[in-house]
Each structure stands twice: as C-alpha cells, then as structure tokens.
Amino acid sequence: xxxxxxxxxxxxxxxxxxxxxxxxxxxxxxxxxxxxxxxxxxxxxxxxxxxxxxxxxxxxxxxxxxxxxxxxxxxxxxxxxxxxxxxxxxxxxxxxxxxxxxxxxxxxxxxxxxxxxxxxxxxxxxxxxxxxxxxxxxxxxxxxxxxxxxxxxxxxxxxxxxxxx
Amino acid sequence: xxxxxxxxxxxxxxxxxxxxxxxxxxxxxxxxxxxxxxxxxxxxxxxxxxxxxxxxxxxxxxxxxxxxxxxxxxxxxxxxxxxxxxxxxxxxxxxxxxxxxxxxxxxxxxxxxxxxxxxxxxxxxxxxxxxxxxxxxxxxxxxxxxxxxxxxxxxxxxxxxxxxxxxxxxxxxxxxxxxxxxxxxxxxxxxxxxxxxxxxxxxxxxxxxxxxxxxxxxxxxxxxxxxxxxxxxxxxxxxxxxxxxxxxxxxxxxxxxxxxxxxxxxxxxxxxxxxxxxxxxxxxxxxxxxxxxxxxxxxxxxxxxxxxxxxxxxxxxxxxxxxxxxxxxxxxxxxxxxxxxxxxxxxxxx
Numbered sequence: 001x002x003x004x005x006x007x008x009x010x011x012x013x014x015x016x017x018x019x020x021x022x023x024x025x026x027x028x029x030x031x032x033x034x035x036x037x038x039x040x041x042x043x044x045x046x047x048x049x050x051x052x053x054x055x056x057x058x059x060x061x062x063x064x065x066x067x068x069x070x071x072x073x074x075x076x077x078x079x080x081x082x083x084x085x086x087x088x089x090x091x092x093x094x095x096x097x098x099x100x101x102x103x104x105x106x107x108x109x110x111x112x113x114x115x116x117x118x119x120x121x122x123x124x125x126x127x128x129x130x131x132x133x134x135x136x137x138x139x140x141x142x143x144x145x146x147x148x149x150x151x152x153x154x155x156x157x158x159x160x161x162x163x164x165x
Numbered sequence: 166x167x168x169x170x171x172x173x174x175x176x177x178x179x180x181x182x183x184x185x186x187x188x189x190x191x192x193x194x195x196x197x198x199x200x201x202x203x204x205x206x207x208x209x210x211x212x213x214x215x216x217x218x219x220x221x222x223x224x225x226x227x228x229x230x231x232x233x234x235x236x237x238x239x240x241x242x243x244x245x246x247x248x249x250x251x252x253x254x255x256x257x258x259x260x261x262x263x264x265x266x267x268x269x270x271x272x273x274x275x276x277x278x279x280x281x282x283x284x285x286x287x288x289x290x291x292x293x294x295x296x297x298x299x300x301x302x303x304x305x306x307x308x309x310x311x312x313x314x315x316x317x318x319x320x321x322x323x324x325x326x327x328x329x330x331x332x333x334x335x336x337x338x339x340x341x342x343x344x345x346x347x348x349x350x351x352x353x354x355x356x357x358x359x360x361x362x363x364x365x366x367x368x369x370x371x372x373x374x375x376x377x378x379x380x381x382x383x384x385x386x387x388x389x390x391x392x393x394x395x396x397x398x399x400x401x402x403x404x405x406x407x408x409x410x411x412x413x414x415x416x417x418x419x420x421x422x423x424x425x426x427x428x429x430x431x432x433x434x435x436x437x438x439x440x441x442x443x444x445x446x447x448x449x450x451x452x453x454x455x456x457x458x459x460x461x462x463x464x465x466x467x468x469x470x471x472x473x474x475x476x477x478x479x480x481x482x483x484x485x486x487x488x489x490x491x492x493x494x495x496x497x498x499x500x501x502x503x504x505x506x507x508x509x510x511x512x513x514x515x
Binding site for chain 1: 241242281282283286287289290291292293294296297300301303304312315316319320323326343
C-alpha cells in the first residue's frame with residue numbers, strides 16, 4: 001500500500017507540474033515535451049488504479065501517435081518563442097485577473113462539491129481487456145460504432161481539406 | 166514480494182540487460198567483418214584474434230574522444246536526446262520471455278523480467294516512443310541536415326508503425342491473448358509462422374523501417390543528409406544512438422522469434438540432442454530450461470544476422486518508393502490479413 005501511495009504522489013505531482021509547464025513555457029517544443037511528461041504521469045496513475053490496459057493505450061495513442069504529430073507540426077512550422085502572448089495590449093490587466101479568478105472559482109466549486117468515491121475497480125480485474133471488450137462490443141456497441149464513424153468522417157474531411165490546397 | 170524474490174528479479178534484469186548491452190560490441194564486430202566478407206574485403210583483423218578486440222578499441226576511442234556541444238544547439242535537449250533513443254529500445258525487452266520456468270532450490274523462476282498480461286500493447290507502446298530520440302536530436306541540433314533527417318525519419322516511422330501494429334492483429338486473433346508468455350506456450354504444437362505467414366512478412370519488413378536500418382535508413386542517408394539526425398553528435402553521445410540502433414535490432418529479432426517462431430520452444434532436432442545428453446527425462450530440469458534459453462538465443466541471433474545480411478545486400482530505397490511500399494502495399498496487406506484471419510477463424514480453419 002505504501003508503495004502505491006508513493007507512486008500516486010509522484011505521478012500526480014509530475015502531471016500537475018508538467019501541465020503547468022505546458023502553459024507557462026514559451027518554447028513550443030518544450031511545452032509539447034512537458035505535455036508528454038504529463039501524459040506519462042497520467043498513465044502511471046492508471047497503473048496505480050490497476051488499469052494497465054488504459055495505461056498502455058494512453059502511451060500508445062497519446063504519447064506514441066498524437067504527440068509525435070504535434071511535435072512534427074511544430075517543427076515543420078518552425079515556431080519561435082512567441083513574444084506576443086504576454087504582451088500588454090487589448091484587455092486591461094485587472095479585468096484579465098478578474099476573469100481568471102472567476103473561471104478558477106467556477107471550476108473549483110463543482111470539484112469541491114462532487115463527492116469522489118475511490119476510483120478502484122468494483123471487482124478485481126474489472127478493467128481487464130476482455131471485460132472492456134465485452135462492455136464496448138456488447139453493452140455500448142452503438143456509441144462505440146458512432147464514435148468510430150465520427151473519427152472516419154473527420155479523417156475523410158482532413159484528406160479533403162489537404163487535397164484542396 | 167520478499168527479499169529473495171526481489172533479488173531474483175534484480176538478477177534477471179542484470180542478466181538480460183547485460184546480455185543486451187554486450188550484444189552491441191559483438192554485433193558491431195559481426196557487422197564489420199560480415200560486410201567485409203560480403204564485399205570481398207578483409208575487414209578489421211588487426212586488433213586481437215580475427216579482429217575480435219576491434220569493438221574494445223572502438224569503445225575506448227568513443228570514451229576518450231572530446232565531447233563537443235556545438236554553440237548553436239539547444240542546451241537542455243541536445244544532451245538528453247540520445248537517452249530518448251536508448252531507453253525505449255532497451256526496456257522493450259522486459260516483456261519478452263527468454264525461457265520457460267527454471268526450477269532451482271524449490272523455487273520456480275519465470276525466465277522473463279515482467280510477465281505483463283498486456284505484453285504486446287506494452288511492446289507497441291514503448292516501441293512507438295523511440296521516435297522521440299530522433300525528433301528531439303534533429304530539432305535540438307538546430308541544423309538543416311539534422312532536422313530534415315528527423316522529419317524524414319518521423320514520417321517513415323509513423324507510416325511503418327501502422328503496418329507493424331496492423332500486422333500484429335492477425336496473430337492476436339489467432340492466439341487470443343496479449344501476454345507474450347502465453348503466446349509462446351500456445352506455439353507448442355505449431356509455430357506462429359505456419360498460421361500467420363503474411364503477418365510475419367509485414368512485421369519483418371516494418372521492423373527494418375522501425376529500427377532505421379537499410380534498406381530503410383533514409384533518416385541518415387549520407388549522400389544527401391551528411392549523417393541525418395545525429396550529424397552534430399560525437400563521442401559517447403553518438404555511441405548511445407549507435408547502441409540504441411543495435412539494441413533495437415536485437416529486440417525486433419527477439420519479438421519476431423517470440424511472435425512467429427515459437428519463442429523459447431525447442432527447435433526440431435534439439436529434442437534428440439537433449440535425449441543424447443540425457444537432460445530431457447525430467448520435464449522441468451535445469452538442463453532442459455537452459456536448452457530452451459539456448460533455443461531462444463539461437464533464433465534471435467539468426468534474425469539479428471539476417472538484419473545485418475540484408476543491410477549489406479540491398480540498396481537503399483528512394484523516399485517515394487519507401488512511402489509507397491508502406492502505405493500502398495504493407496498497410497493494405499495487413500488489413501487483408503486481418504480480414505482473412507477473421508474469416509478463417511469464423512469458419513474454424515484456424
């Protein structure tokens with residue numbers, strides 16, 4: 001148990017710090033790499049929750065495919081540090097701070113009100129591959145197929161947009 | 166987990182990683198001598214008997230060379246990029262079973278570092294991370310040859326990863342499990358190659374592209390890109406990329422063995438050898454267990470040698486040919502394989 005608690009704290013602190021790094025750093029490549037670290041930490045959290053399948057998929061899809069394309073695009077566009085982001089123009093500072101505070105409070109209240117239960121599987125091995133497959137292809141077949149159809153449409157759309165230009 | 170289990174695990178990790186890392190200098194020697202014989206030359210034959218100590222000389226050179234960091238590179242990412250290449254290549258092996266159980270002093274030791282029940286997914290997930298080393302090295306070098314090499318390599322690896330992943334779905338359907346250890350057990354009667362020959366072919370070809378070896382080593386095509394993504398690297402940092410490449414070869418050869426050639430199952434003929442030696446009478450004797458480890462090692466070595474043989478036999482592909490092979494031949498073939506396997510399983514022929 002002690003090991004799991006230590007792992008939980010390592011992973012959660014890493015994911016939060018890395019996520020902050022993503023939005024605070026000015027170099028887009030380093031931000032992307034910090035996002036990668038954050039994704040890894042979330043995969044570690046999945047493992048402490050006894051869901052290794054989700055952890056593997058998290059790394060396979062997000063770290064192995066999505067982030068590679070992000071970094072690829074950033075490199076192709078050759079983005080430099082963006083000096084404009086913190087530029088003092090447009091909205092006055094006080095208003096921006098007030099807006100940020102309002103969003104923060106608005107997000108905090110529902111989080112604090114929600115009574116989170118322990119996110120452990122109801123029975124041992126409930127997050128196993130075969131169990132997930134049964135859920136996806138039996139109970140939730142229609143949403144699953146609709147999602148895949150949506151992805152297909154997005155893919156075709158991407159190809160059409162790329163062909164035009 | 167008590168202290169002894171922990172010690173056994175530590176020993177297993179040390180043995181496997183030791184074998185992997187020591188395979189690198191041997192492979193370098195095999196590659197240099199082998200290429201020499203294929204090209205009708207002698208190769209390195211001065212240092213030690215038959216040039217066997219040549220890798221030692223190479224390593225000494227790598228270590229004692231000046232380790233320059235050019236002034237135009239990214240200070241933080243440039244030094245750590247080789248690690249992004251080396252670590253994923255070496256930790257894949259943790260999921261590969263290199264032998265059956267070993268019974269010693271009343272303890273049953275599984276000859277595998279971690280029996281992960283999502284083994285194949287782990288292999289794919291970790292394997293897809295190797296690309297970061299190349300990408301980060303190319304970008305942080307801040308050099309047009311490096312970045313062109315990195316971009317080429319990433320598009321090549323993304324393309325062939327799809328074929329690689331899709332080729333594994335056929336075997337998954339046949340075996341019905343993600344665990345590499347169970348897959349090897351299921352191949353006791355007939356090896357996977359007889360059930361999934363097309364999947365093996367796709368996996369094998371994509372493996373070359375994934376490890377950036379000839380005929381798919383466009384990321385470092387010397388004629389156009391100097392040395393590709395590792396142009397700016399020297400000394401031990403370059404050696405780390407080099408080690409990553411060779412470890413990648415061994416890992417892909419081991420995966421080939423595990424998925425399609427029976428893993429640690431004995432090679433036909435080894436049974437009679439075991440009979441002659443008198444070690445096959447006890448089903449779990451240490452001798453038989455070690456014979457299985459030897460079978461795995463032999464098969465892996467065979468595929469590793471094929472990697473080297475192909476490198477010195479085939480010329481490099483042109484970039485458009487490479488992309489066409491990936492997208493228009495390998496990926497459709499992998500999908501055909503999935504469909505055919507599903508149909509054959511449904512009518513009960515597999």
